[in-house]
Amino acid sequence: MSTQVKKAFQESETKFSTIFHTTPDPVWIATLAEGKFLNVNESFCQFWGDTPENILGKTSGQLGLWKNIENLHHFKERLINEGSILNFKLVICTHSQQTKTVLISAKVQYLGEQDCLIGVIRDVSDLYDELRLRKKTEIALHKSEAMLLEAQQLAHIGNWDYDVITGKITWSTQLFQILGRDQTLGEPTYEEILRLYYPQDAEQLHQAVERSLSTGESYQLELRVVKADGSFQYTEARGKAELNAQGQVIRLFGTTQDMTERRQVEDQLRASQHFIEKITELTPNLLYIYDHIEQRNVYINRSVAETLGYSATAIQSMGANLFPIICHPDDLYLVYQSMQQLHSLQDREFVEIEYRVKNAQGQWCWLYSRDMVFSRTADGRLKQTLGTSQDISKRKEVELALREAEYNLRLANQELEKLVNIDGLTQIANRRCFDHRLEQEWQRLYREQEFLSLLLFDVDYFKRYNDAYGHLLGDECLIKIAQSVQQVIFRPADLLARYGGEEFVVILPNTDIDGTMVIAQRIHTAIQDLAIPHQASKVSNIVTISIGISSLIPTSELSPSNLIEQADQALYRAKQQGRNQSFSDGQGREFRSFF
Known part of the structure; x- marks a missing residue:
């Protein structure tokens, strides 16, 4: 060998040794057949958590490097077939019992009359921890969105969005429900939206939208929606503008909240207060005073006629036969049981019950009633009770729909269980x-x-x-x-x-x-x-x-x-x-x- 060749060879070995020992990544050399470590750099020792003396001469199996033996077989198989491997991902356990996610790159090299491996390890544990954290954040976000949807449903709030540039109007599912529009018809046009409201309120809304588009001004309005039966549904509409960098309005968005129930509660409260003062007919609930000695209603308000269709004269004429006539046979025993409980009530205590009654049109309505002692005889026996009833037919319909939805959800979960066991590509078991x-x-x-x-x-x-x-x-x-x-x-x-x-x-x-x-x-x-x-x-x-x-x-x-x-x-x-x-x-x- 010439002096020039020897010098070049020595320079090559020096460069390799310098790179091997100074690179910040863990580098190792091992036999291909046994996996016995022949050399490791300082970075490998720091990564593994032990000295070279306790590493060299031992196999990866003796060191306990492979947590999953299948990964070892797959690793060796690829090296034998391909001669090299790049970024082989696996989880290992270091000498200090730390679990790390790493990427291993290795190449088969003939050294010292045997096949050896030269490999580099890259610790990507922090990266995968970040990915797992990001996944948890995404799950939390989806959960938050689901909770927001549930909150909107509970609060009867729907949201909308109007893209000024494209003219596209977007409604949430809850908004379709609030404003009584079939979602399969899609979002209405702006003109169709205005026609949903009472004319005076529609003009008020139109003016507010025009101001918002021209000046970016937000608005908050109370608007009446005209229902199919001509009744009003009270809503609170809020709108806000989004501007671009040039100060131009590019988007309007906002919410619509169904305030009908709140308005009803407010009306009931005012009516109740007025009733206490003057016993008037302003409450929307059914109010009655029942005399247990005479076994008849001595007072009913106008809501009884409006809700059930019976006049005060008709109710009073039924006398003691009132309950057998209008109550559902399956609920009659509950009514009589609650009447018995009234005799043992203390003042300010009440009995509540849900039962079905037949209205004058022959239809069954659900009532929620609360009764309390109104007056007693001189010897303290029960004489009259004051009661209030509320039509809860719609709530019962919702409860039935909810039970059906829960049943359908169970069926969907069963179908989902089948899907998670099927491989997406081959459609066989996974x-x-x-x-x-x-x-x-x-x-x-x-x-x-x-x-x-x-x-x-x-x-x-x-x-x-x-x-x-x-x-x-x-x-x-x-x-x-x-x-x-x-x-x-x-x-x-x-x-x-x-x-x-x-x-x-x-x-x-x-x-x-x-x-x-x-x-x-x-x-x-x-x-x-x-x-x-x-x-x-x-x-x-x-x-x-x-x-x-x-x-x-x-x-x-x-x-x-x-x-x-x-x-x-x-x-x-x-x-x-x-x-x-x-x-x-x-x-x-x-x-x-x-x-």
Whole structure:
């Protein structure tokens, strides 16, 4: 070797050593076969939390670096197949028992007469923590939006938006309900909106909108909506303008709140106060005084006639037969029971009840009544009670609708449970469904002491397929394979699932190794019959698969992971020995099937 070559070689080694020991990223060199660490830099030692003396000469398994052995198999498999790997994500546990999310990049290099790995670790734990935090924030945001919607429903508030540039009007669902417009008709035009209001109020709203568009002025108005029956629905309308950088109004937005119930409560309060003062007819509720000695109503207000359609004369003429005549048969016992409770009431106590009565038109109405002692006889016995009733028919309709909605929600949740167990691409069972079913079958066959078998297979040289034909055809290939194999797996207890990527798995309960090999052969045949072209494959000009087989009787010393690990090792052997075959070494016998 010339002096110039030696010098260049020494300079190269010096540069490599300098970069190796000074780079801020953890760098390591290990043997490919055993994974034994040959050299690590200072950054690796700081990351791992130990000295070089306690690291060098040991394997990654001895150090406990891999939390998931499947990741190790997948890592080695990619390195063997591809020679290098970039940004392999996994979770590891350091010497100081810290769990870290890292990206590993490594390359196979021939050093010192053996294949070695030169690798770099990048700690991305903070990044993934941030992503998890962002996900939690998004979930909280969705929950907040749902709570806002619920709050709007409870407060009878709807919101709207008007894009001045596009002219688009947007209403919330609650606003459709408040203003009584069918949501399937879509948002109304501005002219249609104005026609919803009492003419005088519509003009007031129009003027407020015009001012807001021209000056950006906000507004707050009380407006009356004219309902189909000619009655008013009272609302409070608020609007605000959004301006661009040039001070031009580009958007109006605001809310509309149904104030009808509040107005009703206010009217009832004023009427009640007036009633106490002069016993007038102003309250919208049904008011009555019932004489228990005479067994008749001695007073009813005008609302009784308005709500139920009976005149005061008609009510009084019914006398003691009032309740059997107008009360629903199923609720009559509740009415009599509440009347008995009135005899034991103390002053200022009351009895409340919900029951159905028939109005003069023959329709059933729900009433909510509260009764209290109004007067007593000289010896303290109950004489008269004062009662007020409220028509709650609409509330009852809402309660019924709510129960129906809850029932429909349960059905939807059941359907959702089905969807979360299906792989979106192949429409077969997903990994979640597989894990759950495997645990179920393991427990069942442990009790029965019967065989449980597993087929783990993937597409030979699928990465080459994707590179040659594109990911869209790659997806179609996986779909065709899933559909074809599903025709082979026809027993109710059998399960075909997508295990991940191009890997599939089949659960075969109550099936020994011989039966499992038969199923594997059928799967090979089914894939062969598809004849999907694969010119990039090294074993065939069509798509083929390799299958790893495991079969055992569950025991207390084993777990489902043992079954999966055996199948994974068998798949590795099948691929190592040439692919396009099935392999199993279970029960002390080696099965190998070529297709």
